[in-house]
Amino acid sequence: MTPVPDPGALVTELAGGSVRALARGLTWIEDGGPRAENLIERVYPQTGRAHVIGITGSPGSGKSTLVRALARAARARGKTVGVIAVDPTSPYSGGAILGDRIRMNDLALDPGVFIRSMATRGALGGLSRAAADAIDLMDAAGRDPIFVETVGVGQDEVEIASAAHSVVVVSVPGLGDDVQAIKAGVLEIADVHVVNKADREGADRTIADLRNMLMLAPMREGARMPPVLACVAAREEGIDALWDALAAHLDELKATGELERRRARIAHKRVLGIAHEVLARAVADPARGDTGPLLARVARRELSPHAAARALLATLPAATR
Amino acid sequence: MTPVPDPGALVTELAGGSVRALARGLTWIEDGGPRAENLIERVYPQTGRAHVIGITGSPGSGKSTLVRALARAARARGKTVGVIAVDPTSPYSGGAILGDRIRMNDLALDPGVFIRSMATRGALGGLSRAAADAIDLMDAAGRDPIFVETVGVGQDEVEIASAAHSVVVVSVPGLGDDVQAIKAGVLEIADVHVVNKADREGADRTIADLRNMLMLAPMREGARMPPVLACVAAREEGIDALWDALAAHLDELKATGELERRRARIAHKRVLGIAHEVLARAVADPARGDTGPLLARVARRELSPHAAARALLATLPAATR
Numbered sequence: 001m002t003p004v005p006d007p008g009a010l011v012t013e014l015a016g017g018s019v020r021a022l023a024r025g026l027t028w029i030e031d032g033g034p035r036a037e038n039l040i041e042r043v044y045p046q047t048g049r050a051h052v053i054g055i056t057g058s059p060g061s062g063k064s065t066l067v068r069a070l071a072r073a074a075r076a077r078g079k080t081v082g083v084i085a086v087d088p089t090s091p092y093s094g095g096a097i098l099g100d101r102i103r104m105n106d107l108a109l110d111p112g113v114f115i116r117s118m119a120t121r122g123a124l125g126g127l128s129r130a131a132a133d134a135i136d137l138m139d140a141a142g143r144d145p146i147f148v149e150t151v152g153v154g155q156d157e158v159e160i161a162s163a164a165h166s167v168v169v170v171s172v173p174g175l176g177d178d179v180q181a182i183k184a185g186v187l188e189i190a191d192v193h194v195v196n197k198a199d200r201e202g203a204d205r206t207i208a209d210l211r212n213m214l215m216l217a218p219m220r221e222g223a224r225m226p227p228v229l230a231c232v233a234a235r236e237e238g239i240d241a242l243w244d245a246l247a248a249h250l251d252e253l254k255a256t257g258e259l260e261r262r263r264a265r266i267a268h269k270r271v272l273g274i275a276h277e278v279l280a281r282a283v284a285d286p287a288r289g290d291t292g293p294l295l296a297r298v299a300r301r302e303l304s305p306h307a308a309a310r311a312l313l314a315t316l317p318a319a320t321r
Numbered sequence: 322m323t324p325v326p327d328p329g330a331l332v333t334e335l336a337g338g339s340v341r342a343l344a345r346g347l348t349w350i351e352d353g354g355p356r357a358e359n360l361i362e363r364v365y366p367q368t369g370r371a372h373v374i375g376i377t378g379s380p381g382s383g384k385s386t387l388v389r390a391l392a393r394a395a396r397a398r399g400k401t402v403g404v405i406a407v408d409p410t411s412p413y414s415g416g417a418i419l420g421d422r423i424r425m426n427d428l429a430l431d432p433g434v435f436i437r438s439m440a441t442r443g444a445l446g447g448l449s450r451a452a453a454d455a456i457d458l459m460d461a462a463g464r465d466p467i468f469v470e471t472v473g474v475g476q477d478e479v480e481i482a483s484a485a486h487s488v489v490v491v492s493v494p495g496l497g498d499d500v501q502a503i504k505a506g507v508l509e510i511a512d513v514h515v516v517n518k519a520d521r522e523g524a525d526r527t528i529a530d531l532r533n534m535l536m537l538a539p540m541r542e543g544a545r546m547p548p549v550l551a552c553v554a555a556r557e558e559g560i561d562a563l564w565d566a567l568a569a570h571l572d573e574l575k576a577t578g579e580l581e582r583r584r585a586r587i588a589h590k591r592v593l594g595i596a597h598e599v600l601a602r603a604v605a606d607p608a609r610g611d612t613g614p615l616l617a618r619v620a621r622r623e624l625s626p627h628a629a630a631r632a633l634l635a636t637l638p639a640a641t642r
Contacts, residue, residue, distance in 0.1 A: 037627050040625060040626070040627065041625045041627060041628070044622055044625040044626075045622050045623075047622060048622045132626075260620070263620040264616060264617065264620045266620070267616045267617075267619035267620040267626065267629075268604070268616050270619070270626045271604075271615075271616060271619060271626050271629045271630050271633065272600065272601055272604055272630075274626050274627055274629075274630035275600055275604075275630040275633055275634050276597050276600065278630060278631070278634060279593065279596055279597065279600065279634070280593055283589070283592070283593055283596075294592075295585060295588045295589050295592060296585065296588075298588040298591070298592060299581070299584040299585045299587075299588040301365055301366050301368060301369045302366075304361060304362045304365040305361070305365075305453075305588065305591045305592050305595050306358050306361065306362060306595055307362070308588075308592045308595075309592050309593075309595035309596040309599060310599070312592065312596055313596055313599060313600070313637060316634055316637065
C-alpha cells in the first residue's frame, strides 16, 4: 500500500511538476471535502500563471481532436499542457468521456500532456467547483496552457467556460438550424470561433453565416469582433493560426486590462459558488435541528419559501462556524 | 391605461380563477423582485392542490404536441389546465419557444388552458425560481393539472423537472446512440416513459431498449419500475392510457407517503434556491463595501476562494437584514 502523503508533501511535489502528485491531488479534488479545501488553500498562492482556454461546441464538432492538436502545438513550443474534459450532461462517467480518453490516447505516453476527465457528481455546482479546483492544481504544477473542454453548448457549458480566460467555440459545416439556435447562447462568450472539419462541403457557408451572426450580435463595449478561423483538426491544418489567435487574445487581455477584469469575475463566481455549497451543506446537515421543521412548514404551506430562506440565512453563521 | 392593481386585489381575482389576473401575476413573477416575492407570500397558503407534471425529452420528440393532447384530455374531464414551457438552453426567448406557442395555438381560444413560455433570464437559478413561482400562481388560480415542459434532457432539465410530482420522459424511435447516452441522466427521474411517434419504424425496438435500460438501472428503494407507454400524440392515440398512468402515479404517491416526501424535497430545493439568490444579490450589491476588496484579494491570490466564501457568509445576515 502506498502511504497517503500529507498535504504539505503533496504541495511541494506539485510545485516541482510531479505528474504523480498532480494525479493524486486531482483525485482529492474530485472527492471534495476538507482535504480538497485544504489542498487548494495551500496551492492557491502559486496559481494565476497559466493561460486557461475553454473549448466548447456541439457534440460531434471534434472538440477532443482539436484539443489534442492544440496540445501538440503547445508541446512543439516547449510547454507542458493540462487538459480537463468535463461532461455536465451525464451524471455518470460514461461513453463520451471514455471515447475522449481513447482519442486522446496517442498523447498518453507524453508526461508533458496531462488529461483528466470529470463527470457530474451530484449538482452542477459541484462540477464547476471541482473544475475550478482542478485548474488551480494544474496551474500550481506549472501546466500552461490549460484547456477546459466541455460537452455541448447549453447553460452548463457557459457556466464552466466562464472559468477560462479565452473561450474557443467550435462549429462544423452542415449542421441544421437546431444548432444555430443553440449557438445564440454561446455567441457572447466566444473569444475565437473555429469552424472545424473545414474540408467538408458547406464550410465557406458556415464561416460566412457565423460572421453574419457576429455582425448582428450585441457586443460588449470596447470589444473587438472575435476572429472566425477554419481548421481540419484531424489533419492538424489551421492549428498554428488558431494557436496564434489564442496568443494574440491573451496579449490583448493583458494590454487592455481585461485580464484583470476577467480574473475578478472568475473570483466572484467562484467565491459565490463555494458559498452556495457551504449553504447547501449546512441546510442538509442533520446536526442542524432547525432545518427539518422549517422545511416541513414550507411543505405544509404554513411558511412561504422566501420567509424560510431568510430564516435560514439569518441563522447560518452560527451553523457554519 | 389600466391601473396597476394592488397585490391584495390580484390575489382575490386569482383565487376566483381570473385568467387576466393569472397573466398579470405571471408577468410580475418573470420580472422578479419584491413585488413577485410579496405576491407568492400571499398566494402560498392557497397552493398545494394541483398535480404538477414535468414533461421532458430530446428536442424533436414532440413534447409540445404531447402536452397539447394531454391538455385536451384534461379538458374532456372537466379540468382547467396550466402549461409552463421553459427553455433553459437559450438565454433569449427565441424560435423554439415561439414554435411552441404556434403549435399550442388551437388551444389559445380556450380559457381553460393557460399556456406560458419562460426563457432564461440571467442564471438558471432564476429560471428555476420563476418556474416554481409560476406553478404556485397557477395552483392558486385553481389550475390542475399543471404541466411543466422543458427543452432537452441535460442537468438543467433534471433541475426543473424536480419541481414536479410526476415526471414524464418522452422518447422517439430511431434516434442514435448520442441520445441514449444523454438519457442516462434522466432515467432516474422518470416516473412514466412515453415513446411518442410510435407509428414510426423501430418503435418496438425503442420500447424494448427502454425496458432493458430500466431493468439494468439502479432503482430507488421500494420504487416500482416506471411504465413504458407508446403514443402518437399528433393523432391523440395512447393519450388516455398516459392520462390513466399519471392518475395512477398520483394515487400511488399519496398511498405510499411518497407525495409528502416529494413535497418536502421540492420545498428543500426551493428554499435553498431562494437563499442562493439572496446571497448572489447581497454579494453583487454595490452598497456592501466589503465585497469588492475581498474578491480583489482572491483575484490577486492573497486569499483563497474558500476563505473568502466563509468571510462573506459570516457577514451576510447583517447585509440582508
